[in-house]
Amino acid sequence: MTRRPNVVLIVSDDQGPWALGAAGNHEIRTPVLDDLAARGVRLERFFCASPVCSPARASMLTGRIPSSHGVHDYLDGAHVGTASRDHLADQPTLTDALADAGYRLGLSGKWHLGASDVPRPGFVHWYALEGGGSPYRDAVMYRGGAPEHVTDYLTDVIADDAISFIDAEQQHEAPFFLALNFTAPHKPFAGQHPEEYTALYRDCAFETCPQEQAHPWLQTLDAAPIGGEADTREALIGYFAAVTAMDAAIGRVLDRLRVHGIEDNTIVVFLSDNGFSCGQHGFWGKGNGTFPMNMYDESVMVPFIVSAPRMLPAGEVRDELLSAYDLPATLLELLRLPHEGFETGPGRSFAGMLRGDAPAGTEPADRAVVVHSEYGPVRMIRTADRKYVHRFPYGPHELYDLAADPRERTNLIDDPSRADEVARMRRMLTEWFAEHARPGADGAALPVKGSGQIRPLAGDPLGAFGAPVWDGASTSSLP
The missing domain is CATH 3.30.1120.10 (Arylsulfatase, C-terminal domain)
Incomplete structure (x- = not known):
């Protein structure tokens, strides 16, 4: 009996749909992801369910919208310990379905859905960032339930951990699922990344990131855009360098699949949690880069690539409108596992479209093209x-x-x-x-104002949301 394919789901953090060479950006260097796109299918119009990380990630895993799973802003407050909690507890998730099907699950990187120190059910490997963001050389990770202070470059640390998981899984007969969740290219930007990557952009014109006139809804902190930094050019260098460093780290992980001879039996998906503007529309950030919070395509669209040798065509680009709430059903159908449980809400599998079973321009069944x-x-x-x-x-x-x-x-x-x-x-x-x-x-x-969600929703949503009201004068870091 042929073993089911492994799955590597790679999620970047705050990567705009424009920040990818394969998407037409002639300045940013992403050779690994460009090659992945050439070997698979790239979606040009894939949307997040919310333009901020925690609700977006919750929708990826549940196939539900924020107004169903209850996470409406980036999660603030306690991320570990007794004061924290799993915000997806008692909600069916993609990883639950995979565990039930016999997959061995691993996480390397950002979680940011509460209880980062407690491995979720089915995970045999758990290496999670404590909160929603951190400097690149001063992070706290949780291996199992124990904290580790990391001072090496975080992108490489996360990739090295993922490689270790893949190596260890070779002794097991069961297929594996790896959630490889980078913090890149999330801020901080300037002075955070290895010189070999920042040097690539010292003379860059950044034509792909025009610094437009300040948006009238722009939110600032200490005279800088809240999603950016005071030195715009250094922030651009750092953002681009973060993407390229992540691209190289992804390359090392994919190389490991080849070393073990399992590349042809592994589905690799790459996407970002939400989009990002680096000056487009006159602001830096995503949905909470402005107030009122914005829904520009730069905020709500994300890059998306899937490669599955023997299963999907190579080098295809599709422009159907698809969403993160479609992801669980799609992956499960590609694995020939029951997926109907993730189609009781808005999500619909687009596996047939990826395989080429559905004609170009058609949408998932039973849903208008919206x-x-x-x-x-x-x-x-x-x-x-x-x-x-x-x-x-x-x-x-x-x-x-x-x-x-x-x-x-x-x-x-x-x-x-x-x-x-x-x-x-x-x-x-x-x-x-x-x-x-x-x-x-x-x-x-x-009362969601992009300033963080402290407590989960309860019977009285207005009283239980717990989001501090932000008046624009001060804020914590916005993951």
């Missing part, structure tokens, strides 16, 4: 050529004609000629969230 994102009371519906953003309770709302205005420069919400279009998209959005939101977890009335 995707949705949310960030607390901010909700978005995105079609191939339109985007509508609704902010509870009072707005401001936005409508963009993406066919005529792909860079989202002209808000048409007050254009009388668009009134019927606004009404139609608002109705579609309202009906979709009415179908998929869960009472007690719905974010429409939550």
